[in-house]
Amino acid sequence: MNPSAQRITLDQWDQRYAELHARGLCEPTYGGPLRRHVREGDVRLLKLRMDNSAAALRLWNFLLSEEDRLHRARAEGKKIIGTMKDLGTVPVMAYSLDNAVAFYPDGAWWLPCVMEDRTGLLPIADSLGIDESFCPVRAMLGAFVSEAHFPIPDMLTCSVGATCDDVAAIAQRLAGLGFPILWWEVPHRRRPDPGEPSVELPGGFLAPASQVAFVRSELDRVREAIEACAGQRLTDERLSAGIAQANRVRRLLDELRRLGYGASPCPLPVLEMLIAEMLAIHFCSDREETIRVLEDLLTEVKRRASAGIGVLAPDAVRVFWVNPVADLRVMNLLEDAGGRVCGSEYMFCHALDAIPEDLPPMEALARMALADPMVGSPADRAERICRDAQRFGAEAVVISRIPGASHCGLEGTIIGDAVRAGLGLPVAEIEVPPISDSIEPALRTRLEALIETVVDARGTTFKSSNENCRGTTFKSSNENCSGTTFKSSNENCRGTT
Amino acid sequence: MNTVVYCSPFVPAEWIAAHGMRPSWLRPRSAAGRPRAGAARGVCPYAGAMVDTVLSGIEAAAVVLTTTCDQMRYAAATLERQGSLPVFLMNVPRTWETAAARDLYRDELRRLGRFLVRLGGKEPSPEELACAMLRYDDARVRRVGQAQRSPTEEDAPGLGGTALRLSHPTTALPQQERIPLALIGGPLAEEDSGLFDLIERAGGCVVLDATEGGERTLPAPFDPERTRTHPLEELVDAYFGSIPDVFRRPNDRLYQWLGEQIAARGVRGILFRRYLWCDLWHAELHRLRQWSPVPVLDFDAVGEEDSAMARTVGRLEAFLEMLQ
Numbered sequence: 001m002n003p004s005a006q007r008i009t010l011d012q013w014d015q016r017y018a019e020l021h022a023r024g025l026c027e028p029t030y031g032g033p034l035r036r037h038v039r040e041g042d043v044r045l046l047k048l049r050m051d052n053s054a055a056a057l058r059l060w061n062f063l064l065s066e067e068d069r070l071h072r073a074r075a076e077g078k079k080i081i082g083t084m085k086d087l088g089t090v091p092v093m094a095y096s097l098d099n100a101v102a103f104y105p106d107g108a109w110w111l112p113c114v115m116e117d118r119t120g121l122l123p124i125a126d127s128l129g130i131d132e133s134f135c136p137v138r139a140m141l142g143a144f145v146s147e148a149h150f151p152i153p154d155m156l157t158c159s160v161g162a163t164c165d166d167v168a169a170i171a172q173r174l175a176g177l178g179f180p181i182l183w184w185e186v187p188h189r190r191r192p193d194p195g196e197p198s199v200e201l202p203g204g205f206l207a208p209a210s211q212v213a214f215v216r217s218e219l220d221r222v223r224e225a226i227e228a229c230a231g232q233r234l235t236d237e238r239l240s241a242g243i244a245q246a247n248r249v250r251r252l253l254d255e256l257r258r259l260g261y262g263a264s265p266c267p268l269p270v271l272e273m274l275i276a277e278m279l280a281i282h283f284c285s286d287r288e289e290t291i292r293v294l295e296d297l298l299t300e301v302k303r304r305a306s307a308g309i310g311v312l313a314p315d316a317v318r319v320f321w322v323n324p325v326a327d328l329r330v331m332n333l334l335e336d337a338g339g340r341v342c343g344s345e346y347m348f349c350h351a352l353d354a355i356p357e358d359l360p361p362m363e364a365l366a367r368m369a370l371a372d373p374m375v376g377s378p379a380d381r382a383e384r385i386c387r388d389a390q391r392f393g394a395e396a397v398v399i400s401r402i403p404g405a406s407h408c409g410l411e412g413t414i415i416g417d418a419v420r421a422g423l424g425l426p427v428a429e430i431e432v433p434p435i436s437d438s439i440e441p442a443l444r445t446r447l448e449a450l451i452e453t454v455v456d457a458r459g460t461t462f463k464s465s466n467e468n469c470r471g472t473t474f475k476s477s478n479e480n481c482s483g484t485t486f487k488s489s490n491e492n493c494r495g496t497t
Numbered sequence: 498m499n500t501v502v503y504c505s506p507f508v509p510a511e512w513i514a515a516h517g518m519r520p521s522w523l524r525p526r527s528a529a530g531r532p533r534a535g536a537a538r539g540v541c542p543y544a545g546a547m548v549d550t551v552l553s554g555i556e557a558a559a560v561v562l563t564t565t566c567d568q569m570r571y572a573a574a575t576l577e578r579q580g581s582l583p584v585f586l587m588n589v590p591r592t593w594e595t596a597a598a599r600d601l602y603r604d605e606l607r608r609l610g611r612f613l614v615r616l617g618g619k620e621p622s623p624e625e626l627a628c629a630m631l632r633y634d635d636a637r638v639r640r641v642g643q644a645q646r647s648p649t650e651e652d653a654p655g656l657g658g659t660a661l662r663l664s665h666p667t668t669a670l671p672q673q674e675r676i677p678l679a680l681i682g683g684p685l686a687e688e689d690s691g692l693f694d695l696i697e698r699a700g701g702c703v704v705l706d707a708t709e710g711g712e713r714t715l716p717a718p719f720d721p722e723r724t725r726t727h728p729l730e731e732l733v734d735a736y737f738g739s740i741p742d743v744f745r746r747p748n749d750r751l752y753q754w755l756g757e758q759i760a761a762r763g764v765r766g767i768l769f770r771r772y773l774w775c776d777l778w779h780a781e782l783h784r785l786r787q788w789s790p791v792p793v794l795d796f797d798a799v800g801e802e803d804s805a806m807a808r809t810v811g812r813l814e815a816f817l818e819m820l821q
Binding site: 158161168169173187401403407429 | 537539540541544545549563566567568571572573574575577580586588590591592596597598601604608633679690745746747748773774775776777779780781782784786797
């Protein structure tokens with residue numbers, strides 16, 4: 001529909017929307033101009049640069065209409081299951097039933113960013129003693145108390161054990177306030193002892209078979225509770241069908257990541273890639289629509305990649321990004337500085353790996369839950385980050401700290417050291433608050449310095465202007481990589497078209 | 498005899514001792530002259546000091562840490578990467594209402610046992626385990642019964658070196674004139690050794706030590722008969738089945754225990770001590786204040802800080818004046 005690819009502002013999106021509409025854009029029921037979300041309070045959009053495709057429009061509208069979708073599900077009599085600290089396991093179970101939807105209440109952590117602190121959620125959390133020394137996920141507490149965002153779920157689950165203390169502590173506060181919670185345990189994933197029966201998990205980690213069996217028994221408890229809540233049997237047949245659908249989402253994301261991160265020039269901005277990946281966690285409250293949104297996005301990325309169209313300069317520095325950012329705008333900053341994200345580990349890479357379909361479904365889900373990078377040793381996580389960074393041809397790694405998060409105090413050093421030692425890549429560790437405007441110059445400087453370090457090492461002259469890309473068509477070229485001295489340099493161009 | 502250090506009350510000292518090792522409760526201290534993990538933003542001062550202490554060199558054969566707090570989990574990984582001592586990270590389930598969680602804890606004890614054997618320990622027979630359990634149980638009973646104690650007794654056998662503290666007068670103020678207080682929170686560090694004296698000088702008296710390593714985290718007394726017939730099961734129930742703690746989900750039993758003890762000891766005020774960046778205790782402060790039948794004073798520990806002690810003293814004195 002559009003030969004050019006650009007990152008555009010909301011103002012530009014107004015015009016772009018009119019153009020698309022004039023050309024007969026077909027939209028789903030939740031469609032419409034992005035501007036309406038600003039009127040509804042999502043004012044951070046005014047400071048973002050977003051992809052200009054119709055597929056991206058659909059993605060943004062899908063993301064920003066989730067609350068409406070949940071309220072509609074409630075009105076339709078569906079059971080709503082809130083799955084706290086659960087990145088992709090219980091939602092697969094819930095969506096296997098036809099009268100239940102699952103959502104991720106922790107996702108409220110982005111509300112202070114998207115609404116630029118006008119939600120009132122953080123002051124509510126403050127008033128309950130959960131101050132800024134906690135991760136921004138504390139916004140979830142405010143959302144429950146105010147009931148101003150998502151509907152109060154019919155059932156709440158929370159995984160605990162080898163999970164962050166922030167959510168465990170905040171969820172306990174919720175329980176203390178009268179919200180019943182089904183706690184289920186995910187133990188710290190350890191490496192099997194010599195001779196101990198072990199299981200390979202999706203993504204490649206190994207775990208003792210006994211730990212998988214334990215998690216499976218925990219998920220059995222969850223299954224019984226979901227059945228009681230929904231009034232339906234969650235049979236293995238239903239679960240297998242649900243897993244197959246979840247894998248459709250994961251396969252789409254796998255292909256999207258392969259092209260989106262691998263093609264040169266970069267066919268889709270990182271902001272849209274990030275949101276697309278987030279859909280894997282709980283399908284943004286509509287699994288079937290998630291599939292359609294991702295299919296649209298993938299079609300657009302394929303079109304761009306095959307035509308050599310991109311949104312960034314072909315020589316943009318390839319950066320592997322670790323952890324999600326509390327402020328979406330920071331992803332724009334990286335691209336403004338001359339970088340592109342070529343791979344990511346947003347704390348839920350296990351939700352992107354295919355769930356085994358040749359196993360009993362509960363066994364498969366247990367393995368997937370234990371494959372969570374955050375429940376194992378950070379050394380294991382660092383290992384996977386190195387592996388993926390190498391696979392995606394990264395030239396640098398950014399570790400984004402989440403303010404107050406219990407895992408961020410010590411993990412950055414472990415991951416950073418592993419990347420430097422294993423790949424020889426430069427690493428920058430930054431901390432991103434929900435609204436980063438006040439520290440934007442410092443963040444920009446850090447990211448620019450990282451980009452310049454890579455460019456200097458390349459020995460090439462680099463233009464950091466994104467203007468290079470606007471409306472132009474690039475031919476993907478292997479020349480981008482020639483003469484570089486990075487360990488993973490030959491990988492840089494693989495997967496390009 | 499090899500020493501095995503630990504700093505969680507969910508690591509049974511008698512289990513280590515029964516394997517022929519010397520259990521020692523690690524009281525972390527801030528190490529000078531080396532990079533300080535605790536100085537990093539977001540790192541709990543206690544977890545950071547623990548890392549610093551172990552990395553600075555301690556006389557031990559191994560370190561045993563638990564998953565009862567997320568930062569300790571990451572501290573274990575840091576020590577595995579940077580340190581030279583073997584590190585054992587023990588899974589202690591946060592849920593406790595299912596048989597599966599209890600069994601997981603028991604299996605982790607067995608795994609710890611195999612680790613100790615690899616270190617040169619010896620797998621105990623049921624009789625040897627029962628004997629060690631009863632010896633430690635007896636020592637705990639005697640210690641709890643003491644009205645006074647000397648600080649040098651902290652590492653006495655029988656408690657596995659746990660930091661059980663009971664009030665001991667250091668001022669001329671008669672016991673009955675001091676204000677009975679409960680001290681609630683996480684574990685105490687080496688720098689906190691003067692805290693009890695400080696409280697007493699201000700006119701208070703800790704009659705309930707509910708910190709980690711204090712009497713709150715003592716296991717339930719062992720049943721002698723079951724100890725003889727099923728020692729490991731009794732050990733599991735006494736520790737996993739009875740210790741109330743903030744990390745457990747749900748953690749209502751912590752409040753139940755506190756409520757009983759506050760009433761029984763005539764506590765008139767609660768000193769709530771938490772570390773900066775400790776989410777688990779910090780999140781409970783507001784709830785505790787709403788729940789508590791007596792006033793609560795919050796004082797946070799931020800690690801080494803010149804003004805911290807003066808601030809603590811000032812707040813403590815004001816609190817006790819209010820309680821007069």
